[in-house]
Amino acid sequence: MDAINPNFKAYQAPALPSAQSLLTALRAGDRAALSRALTLVESKSNKHRELAESLVHLALPYSGNALRIGITGVPGVGKSTFIEAFGAYITSLGKKVAVLAIDPSSTKNKGSILGDKTRMPQLAQNEKAFIRPSPSAGSLGGVAHKTREVILLCEAAGYEVVLVETVGVGQSETAVKHMVDFFVLLMLAGAGDELQGIKRGIMEMADLLLINKADGNNASNARRAMGEYKRALHLFPPNKNEWIPQVKLCSALNQNGIAEAWETATTFENQQKLKGHFAQNREQQNVYWFEEALSIVLLSAFYEDEKRHEAYRQMKEKVKEGNIEPLFAAYQLVSNLFN
Amino acid sequence: MDAINPNFKAYQAPALPSAQSLLTALRAGDRAALSRALTLVESKSNKHRELAESLVHLALPYSGNALRIGITGVPGVGKSTFIEAFGAYITSLGKKVAVLAIDPSSTKNKGSILGDKTRMPQLAQNEKAFIRPSPSAGSLGGVAHKTREVILLCEAAGYEVVLVETVGVGQSETAVKHMVDFFVLLMLAGAGDELQGIKRGIMEMADLLLINKADGNNASNARRAMGEYKRALHLFPPNKNEWIPQVKLCSALNQNGIAEAWETATTFENQQKLKGHFAQNREQQNVYWFEEALSIVLLSAFYEDEKRHEAYRQMKEKVKEGNIEPLFAAYQLVSNLFN
Numbered sequence: 201m202d203a204i205n206p207n208f209k210a211y212q213a214p215a216l217p218s219a220q221s222l223l224t225a226l227r228a229g230d231r232a233a234l235s236r237a238l239t240l241v242e243s244k245s246n247k248h249r250e251l252a253e254s255l256v257h258l259a260l261p262y263s264g265n266a267l268r269i270g271i272t273g274v275p276g277v278g279k280s281t282f283i284e285a286f287g288a289y290i291t292s293l294g295k296k297v298a299v300l301a302i303d304p305s306s307t308k309n310k311g312s313i314l315g316d317k318t319r320m321p322q323l324a325q326n327e328k329a330f331i332r333p334s335p336s337a338g339s340l341g342g343v344a345h346k347t348r349e350v351i352l353l354c355e356a357a358g359y360e361v362v363l364v365e366t367v368g369v370g371q372s373e374t375a376v377k378h379m380v381d382f383f384v385l386l387m388l389a390g391a392g393d394e395l396q397g398i399k400r401g402i403m404e405m406a407d408l409l410l411i412n413k414a415d416g417n418n419a420s421n422a423r424r425a426m427g428e429y430k431r432a433l434h435l436f437p438p439n440k441n442e443w444i445p446q447v448k449l450c451s452a453l454n455q456n457g458i459a460e461a462w463e464t465a466t467t468f469e470n471q472q473k474l475k476g477h478f479a480q481n482r483e484q485q486n487v488y489w490f491e492e493a494l495s496i497v498l499l500s501a502f503y504e505d506e507k508r509h510e511a512y513r514q515m516k517e518k519v520k521e522g523n524i525e526p527l528f529a530a531y532q533l534v535s536n537l538f539n
Numbered sequence: 540m541d542a543i544n545p546n547f548k549a550y551q552a553p554a555l556p557s558a559q560s561l562l563t564a565l566r567a568g569d570r571a572a573l574s575r576a577l578t579l580v581e582s583k584s585n586k587h588r589e590l591a592e593s594l595v596h597l598a599l600p601y602s603g604n605a606l607r608i609g610i611t612g613v614p615g616v617g618k619s620t621f622i623e624a625f626g627a628y629i630t631s632l633g634k635k636v637a638v639l640a641i642d643p644s645s646t647k648n649k650g651s652i653l654g655d656k657t658r659m660p661q662l663a664q665n666e667k668a669f670i671r672p673s674p675s676a677g678s679l680g681g682v683a684h685k686t687r688e689v690i691l692l693c694e695a696a697g698y699e700v701v702l703v704e705t706v707g708v709g710q711s712e713t714a715v716k717h718m719v720d721f722f723v724l725l726m727l728a729g730a731g732d733e734l735q736g737i738k739r740g741i742m743e744m745a746d747l748l749l750i751n752k753a754d755g756n757n758a759s760n761a762r763r764a765m766g767e768y769k770r771a772l773h774l775f776p777p778n779k780n781e782w783i784p785q786v787k788l789c790s791a792l793n794q795n796g797i798a799e800a801w802e803t804a805t806t807f808e809n810q811q812k813l814k815g816h817f818a819q820n821r822e823q824q825n826v827y828w829f830e831e832a833l834s835i836v837l838l839s840a841f842y843e844d845e846k847r848h849e850a851y852r853q854m855k856e857k858v859k860e861g862n863i864e865p866l867f868a869a870y871q872l873v874s875n876l877f878n
Contacts (some may be wrong), residue, residue: 253866256867282563304579344864345866348864348865349866401744401776403743431771435742486858490854490858490869492866492867494872495834497873499837522825524596525596527597527688529832530835534833
């Protein structure tokens with residue numbers, strides 16, 4: 201909550217010279233300008249927030265043109281190695297790729313390992329790739345909203361593919377699912393414990409299940425797992441968007457299956473655009489983030505004021521213990537707010 | 540939204556004589572009193588809402604003692620027949636069972652077929668069973684909150700098992716999942732289209748997959764499907780509550796598999812209570828509904844006033860079309876509200 205500083209004065213969006221010049225520079229391909237713009241967006245300072253809003257507003261007409269791909273999987277599954285290979289392949293096709301991350305555990309003091317350039321050394325030196333670690337914020341909501349703004353600015357800067365990495369914990373997958381077009385679940389083939397640590401519900405979110413480390417001694421294991429998951433996915437109810445989730449193998453280390461993974465993503469994109477689902481999904485996502493933002497902004501009234509926040513905490517505790525009915529509790533709390 | 544009438548005056552919960560007497564009567568087993576109490580809770584009138592809140596508040600210490608079971612499945616899967624058989628079996632064990640429903644499409648003019656007594660004729664005449672159709676309200680949120688209050692009152696009236704039926708559309712499963720202890724997905728065995736019409740994500744919510752109509756010519760089909768779903772469920776990540784979702788057969792028509800379904804529910808209950816997950820889940824649900832209610836109550840400020848509601852609608856449209864960034868849009872809207 202501390203990352204979102206609601207400005208309840210009627211907000212005018214002046215086209216500040218510095219916002220406009222930043223935009224012009226990043227649109228022209230100036231990487232340093234893009235970095236400065238993203239730092240602005242990720243900043244917690246009120247003054248920066250005003251400028252950031254202005255910048256994002258100006259950038260909006262130039263955004264939206266990338267294919268947004270979410271990538272999740274448990275720690276140890278090889279996400280960094282995969283993103284390095286995947287990103288390299290995409291740039292070899294002549295496309296610029298931005299690599300972002302959502303890590304709600306990332307704070308000012310404890311950085312995030314996601315989107316860490318040291319884990320993707322070659323990609324970090326690739327001219328056509330831009331890597332940015334997760335923003336830090338007080339809450340997942342704050343991190344998610346900032347990441348969305350980062351996506352918009354990267355798109356305005358001409359990046360045609362945006363990868364958003366997250367780990368399989370907490371609620372970050374749901375957030376990522378709501379901000380990407382195509383969602384990849386990276387997995388291992390093991391002794392039946394393939395999805396240990398993955399939150400339930402994520403399998404059904406995935407458009408592509410990618411079984412990594414399908415090499416060497418593990419190759420037959422991986423093929424077996426692929427068969428099992430294909431059969432399992434077949435039992436799921438069909439997607440409204442008519443996409444049949446795919447299961448494929450890859451070995452990021454040996455650079456196998458990388459081109460096929462990209463082809464799956466582009467096949468998805470083409471099919472979805474043909475059927476009109478692509479644009480519809482983007483619209484629904486916009487509305488989702490609007491409702492989310494509204495809740496956050498309204499609720500932040502409870503966080504501005506320490507007394508109100510304490511009242512909120514105490515009420516939540518009473519509700520948790522079952523001593524007061526939730527709806528009644530909400531009425532009481534809000535009636536205090538408005539008095 | 541029109542079903543929730545926020546009372547922003549500081550609310551005192553007086554123990555009105557009629558609320559207390561209603562509670563005393565329904566606790567004593569008076570079915571008519573319970574019906575009157577539920578009608579009060581489901582009413583849209585402001586005056587009734589005050590009395591209902593009072594009643595629910597008084598009933599709270601006497602609630603919470605039932606096993607709450609959610610039942611979903613596509614239309615045609617045989618939910619009514621199953622609930623009739625399941626309810627009859629439970630009462631044969633000497634337990635009182637309440638049968639409720641959540642149907643967001645239910646409105647004042649178009650009733651709901653869920654929880655319709657005519658579809659459960661024998662259970663409707665069973666002294667130990669109490670059937671109540673879905674409340675109607677302006678939104679799923681409204682219906683869900685009222686259903687929760689209905690559950691609390693039925694428990695105060697001594698019902699030891701509460702069944703909550705819903706159809707597999709919209710978001711009602713998520714709502715039901717958040718208000719029950721045990722979640723049953725009723726399915727058919729077919730030609731591979733078993734889950735046609737079920738929303739994605741529901742399979743991973745289920746604690747028990749029950750394949751219905753496992754009789755006659757369909758018996759081998761059903762067994763095959765059971766095997767496939769067992770294998771598929773095995774591939775899912777494990778539940779945090781350590782419960783392994785079960786897949787079983789039943790024929791509601793022939794009364795087969797009904798006792799086994801009940802045993803699965805009680806096995807679940809015992810295991811979860813032993814491990815402390817049962818109470819923890821109830822706590823989490825309470826908090827979930829508190830946060831939901833808070834959002835609803837705060838957002839309803841946008842629905843009280845027609846001008847504000849229009850501003851909200853217009854802003855939502857601009858966001859949908861991608862012409863304004865969602866967080867910025869929320870700030871603008873709220874700054875107008877507070878000015």
